[in-house]
Amino acid sequence: MGNEWKISEVISCDVLILGAGGAGLRCAAEILEKRLGCRVIAVTKVSHPQKSHTSTAQGGLAAVDPKDPVDKPIYHMFDTWKGSDCMADQNVVKRIVEAGWEEILWLENRGMHFSRDVDGKLARRTFGGHTLNFGETSAYRAVFEADRTGKGIMDTLWGEVIKRGISFIHQSMATELLFNGDRCVGAVVFSPKSGKFTAIRAKATVLAMGGCGQVFKITTNCRQNTGDHLALAVETGLPVMDPEAVQFHPTGIVGPGILASETLRSVGGILRNKDLEAFMERYAPKMKELAPRDLVARAIETEIREGRGILNPSHGIEHVWIDLRHLPEHVHKTQIPEVASFFKKFVNVDTRTELCPIRPSNHYHMGGIPTNEDGQVLKGPNDRVSGLFAIGECACASFHGFNRLGTNSLLELITMGRFAAQKAMEDLDQELPPLPPDAGSRTFEKFSSYFAGHSKVTVGSLRERMKAVMTEKVGVFRNEQGIKEAISLLEELKEEAQKCGLRSRDLLMNQELVERWELDNLLTSAMLIAQGALHRRESRGGHFREDFPERRSEFDRHTLVYMEQFGKVRIDWKPVDMTLYEEGGPYAEKFGMIERKY
Amino acid sequence: MSQDQDLTLRIRRYDPSTGRSWLQEYRVRAGGILRFTDLLRKINTEQDPTLAWNSSCEHGQCGSCAVRVNGKPLLACELLVENAVKEFGTKEFLIEPITVGPVVRDLVVDLEVAYRRVEGMKPFIIRPRENPYGEGEYRIDPKEMDPYVDATRCINCFCCATACISGPRSFVGPNAIMSCVVRLLDPREDAKAERFKLLHGPNGVAHCHTSKACSHVCPKEIDVAHFVRLAKSLRLKEKA
Numbered sequence: 001m002g003n004e005w006k007i008s009e010v011i012s013c014d015v016l017i018l019g020a021g022g023a024g025l026r027c028a029a030e031i032l033e034k035r036l037g038c039r040v041i042a043v044t045k046v047s048h049p050q051k052s053h054t055s056t057a058q059g060g061l062a063a064v065d066p067k068d069p070v071d072k073p074i075y076h077m078f079d080t081w082k083g084s085d086c087m088a089d090q091n092v093v094k095r096i097v098e099a100g101w102e103e104i105l106w107l108e109n110r111g112m113h114f115s116r117d118v119d120g121k122l123a124r125r126t127f128g129g130h131t132l133n134f135g136e137t138s139a140y141r142a143v144f145e146a147d148r149t150g151k152g153i154m155d156t157l158w159g160e161v162i163k164r165g166i167s168f169i170h171q172s173m174a175t176e177l178l179f180n181g182d183r184c185v186g187a188v189v190f191s192p193k194s195g196k197f198t199a200i201r202a203k204a205t206v207l208a209m210g211g212c213g214q215v216f217k218i219t220t221n222c223r224q225n226t227g228d229h230l231a232l233a234v235e236t237g238l239p240v241m242d243p244e245a246v247q248f249h250p251t252g253i254v255g256p257g258i259l260a261s262e263t264l265r266s267v268g269g270i271l272r273n274k275d276l277e278a279f280m281e282r283y284a285p286k287m288k289e290l291a292p293r294d295l296v297a298r299a300i301e302t303e304i305r306e307g308r309g310i311l312n313p314s315h316g317i318e319h320v321w322i323d324l325r326h327l328p329e330h331v332h333k334t335q336i337p338e339v340a341s342f343f344k345k346f347v348n349v350d351t352r353t354e355l356c357p358i359r360p361s362n363h364y365h366m367g368g369i370p371t372n373e374d375g376q377v378l379k380g381p382n383d384r385v386s387g388l389f390a391i392g393e394c395a396c397a398s399f400h401g402f403n404r405l406g407t408n409s410l411l412e413l414i415t416m417g418r419f420a421a422q423k424a425m426e427d428l429d430q431e432l433p434p435l436p437p438d439a440g441s442r443t444f445e446k447f448s449s450y451f452a453g454h455s456k457v458t459v460g461s462l463r464e465r466m467k468a469v470m471t472e473k474v475g476v477f478r479n480e481q482g483i484k485e486a487i488s489l490l491e492e493l494k495e496e497a498q499k500c501g502l503r504s505r506d507l508l509m510n511q512e513l514v515e516r517w518e519l520d521n522l523l524t525s526a527m528l529i530a531q532g533a534l535h536r537r538e539s540r541g542g543h544f545r546e547d548f549p550e551r552r553s554e555f556d557r558h559t560l561v562y563m564e565q566f567g568k569v570r571i572d573w574k575p576v577d578m579t580l581y582e583e584g585g586p587y588a589e590k591f592g593m594i595e596r597k598y
Numbered sequence: 599m600s601q602d603q604d605l606t607l608r609i610r611r612y613d614p615s616t617g618r619s620w621l622q623e624y625r626v627r628a629g630g631i632l633r634f635t636d637l638l639r640k641i642n643t644e645q646d647p648t649l650a651w652n653s654s655c656e657h658g659q660c661g662s663c664a665v666r667v668n669g670k671p672l673l674a675c676e677l678l679v680e681n682a683v684k685e686f687g688t689k690e691f692l693i694e695p696i697t698v699g700p701v702v703r704d705l706v707v708d709l710e711v712a713y714r715r716v717e718g719m720k721p722f723i724i725r726p727r728e729n730p731y732g733e734g735e736y737r738i739d740p741k742e743m744d745p746y747v748d749a750t751r752c753i754n755c756f757c758c759a760t761a762c763i764s765g766p767r768s769f770v771g772p773n774a775i776m777s778c779v780v781r782l783l784d785p786r787e788d789a790k791a792e793r794f795k796l797l798h799g800p801n802g803v804a805h806c807h808t809s810k811a812c813s814h815v816c817p818k819e820i821d822v823a824h825f826v827r828l829a830k831s832l833r834l835k836e837k838a
């Protein structure tokens with residue numbers, strides 16, 4: 001092989017941001033605004049930060065205006081805590097919720113095109129799980145930009161950071177974190193466009209790399225969400241927190257996985273199996289289609305498992321139907337126009353006259369790299385890593401516990417982005433420590449091994465097998481036997497991957513090479529999720545164990561999984577922060593280990 | 599339900615290490631509601647892992663997957679096989695990269711220069727107008743937003759710029775113009791004079807020949823040409 005395994009260039013900066021989605025760019029914007037002349041570099045795997053996954057978020061962004069006559073931050077904290085199935089860290093919940101409105105104004109003042117009410121003020125809408133007065137009635141708490149809130153945030157942040165002189169490294173990926181002793185001093189970045197490896201030295205490194213939804217067969221997540229961050233973390237000996245906490249949205253459009261919003265069920269859509277039976281009557285005789293997300297998701301998967309699903313011939317995916325044909329014309333036109341257009345555009349189905357194919361779709365990873373409330377990465381229950389931050393979906397602070405409420409992710413991105421920036425700025429006057437002498441060696445060892453294999457099997461086919469087993473055994477339903485089967489298949493796939501021979505031989509925009517590296521990260525992410533799921537012998541939020549269908553108090557704690565070598569795990573636990581409960585006060589009892597019933 | 603189709607895809611390939619460019623033919627059997635991104639992935643998995651192409655969200659929301667299919671710039675993740683067969687009246691498709699920047703490999707285009715044209719139009723508030731409501735949010739009547747809100751939906755897929763008969767060498771492109779028009783109309787922007795200057799600079803709206811090709815191809819169905827025309831007419835008003 002003529003490929004050169006060397007660092008082509010060493011660049012130095014003050015703050016290195018790995019991932020330029022909502023979280024990464026908010027962090028960058030804060031630093032550039034507060035510290036003139038500060039050198040910030042942001043790396044993104046996509047061709048431009050605007051293409052980051054945050055841009056697809058539709059619904060909205062929750063935040064309580066302190067001047068609101070009816071809504072209060074304490075209600076938002078309660079909803080988040082209850083939604084999390086008592087696993088969110090309360091210090092983080094308090095901090096994020098209290099900072100929310102300030103962030104909305106920050107975005108609005110910088111040009112975000114929020115939807116407005118007739119008075120020209122920010123319009124608001126309701127979202128599942130957000131309530132007034134501790135569950136009494138729905139709260140109008142989400143501000144939004146039509147059906148493109150995430151895009152509005154991204155456009156605004158992108159504008160702000162280019163205005164203030166950020167340096168972007170596009171279409172490149174972080175492959176290795178660099179440490180000098182215990183301190184993170186930067187990262188190695190591979191740029192397929194030039195085929196070169198760069199070492200970037202930084203006083204602070206911020207991980208903002210998004211999710212890992214590509215582990216599953218049906219997902220709302222983008223192609224780049226391959227869990228690179230989880231692999232980067234465990235390889236350097238850091239833990240991943242609550243990897244088993246994965247959210248599935250009950251109604252994804254089959255096959256592209258696109259979200260078909262809850263509205264479909266609230267306007268009267270009926271779920272049907274292959275015999276056209278309205279099966280929700282059997283699972284939730286009173287609530288039927290309006291039962292909570294996780295219950296609906298399990299009902300659909302049960303129908304499919306018991307052979308009452310329908311096989312989509314194009315995508316080879318089994319699904320059930322949502323029937324909207326009986327709804328009057330004006331409902332299709334005025335209440336569900338977006339989703340109706342998605343069905344038309346992506347599966348060529350007319351919601352007025354045809355049955356629509358849906359199945360639960362992987363949506364969000366609550367788990368991730370553990371941090372404190374400032375986004376500083378933790379290496380143990382209380383131990384910080386200096387120079388390293390993690391924010392956004394790749395992190396686990398934990399604001400969402402085991403189940404994220406809609407609109408709370410965007411809120412987390414922008415608040416945690418700011419907090420991490422503020423903390424990082426405290427240390428920028430320090431000297432920049434040198435890079436370790438072996439910077440890049442781990443990356444080169446890996447990448448060169450990818451060219452050594454000879455087997456004919458393709459990266460794509462291994463990836464498909466991983467997706468299938470994770471969806472089937474570690475998806476909406478989990479049990480000990482199934483998880484163990486998945487773990488042994490993952491081990492097998494890892495071995496097969498090592499033998500896999502790449503057809504493209506050079507480094508320049510070698511998509512096969514990138515996907516081979518991503519496959520390693522996906523397998524690592526899948527293994528972490530499976531191991532977390534195996535050890536949590538209870539059901540909680542998005543994690544449902546058929547063999548332990550109830551929540552159990554001995555698991556009122558976060559999982560920490562360490563895995564320096566593939567499949568060799570060490571499990572530790574971290575207590576849930578109960579600040580709001582322990583502070584006492586009139587509402588303290590709302591923040592105890594309450595039931596998650598709606 | 600959709601039926602399987604036998605398709606022939608002729609894909610424009612380019613190898614950066616040798617500089618060679620060629621057309622490669624792939625025969626694919628695919629279900630009618632597969633999208634062109636699914637087809638490309640299928641080729642990678644089943645026939646040829648070396649073919650490089652771009653995508654991200656695959657929900658029609660990010661604009662990463664723009665290619666030319668039988669000459670028409672479009673989003674590959676939105677094009678269903680059965681719709682393509684109907685719209686183009688054939689089962690043979692020529693797939694080529696968009697033309698707004700250098701090709702890196704096969705269908706992957708380097709968007710740095712293309713995006714620099716948009717960034718040159720300053721897609722941010724240059725100088726915020728003083729907020730008459732003090733600390734809080736600006737008040738903007740939805741009616742005041744109506745004239746420009748459609749333009750904010752642009753995802754910079756560069757389909758319009760690819761279709762535009764006034765090429766990127768002389769013209770910044772319809773989407774770049776539109777990003778400037780948005781802030782020209784946004785009541786929060788104070789730097790209106792600078793906006794006019796940008797729009798009417800050497801690579802500005804004067805290069806538009808009002809062919810409307812841009813509006814015709816926009817996957818977001820934005821009337822791009824309308825906004826470009828608006829930029830011109832606003833200039834007239836200012837002069838008057």
Ligand SMILES: Cc1cc2nc3c(=O)[nH]c(=O)nc-3n(C[C@H](O)[C@H](O)[C@H](O)COP(=O)(O)OP(=O)(O)OC[C@H]3O[C@@H](n4cnc5c(N)ncnc54)[C@H](O)[C@@H]3O)c2cc1C
Nearest residue numbers: 019020021022023045054059060174210392393407409410
């Ligand atoms: C369809 C959909 C709708 C949603 N709607 C809502 C909603 O209405 N409200 C809400 O609150 N939440 C919503 N969410 C969730 C929310 O959008 C995401 O959780 C959030 O945007 C994640 O933001 P992020 O900044 O953490 O990561 P992302 O926006 O995913 O950004 C990650 C960045 O990291 C880069 N990256 C990845 N790997 C690497 C690497 N190895 N090296 C360098 N860079 C890398 C990527 O290129 C990207 O720039 C939705 C999600 C989906 C999928």
Ligand code: SF4
Nearest residue numbers: 752753755756758816
């Ligand atoms: S105006 Fe339309 S075609 Fe042009 S870049 Fe924007 S979304 Fe794409």
Ligand code: SF4
Nearest residue numbers: 762806807809810812
């Ligand atoms: S109307 Fe103007 S901007 Fe649009 S394609 Fe024609 S020349 Fe280009």
Ligand code: FES
Nearest residue numbers: 654656660661675
């Ligand atoms: S991949 Fe995002 S628009 Fe097609």
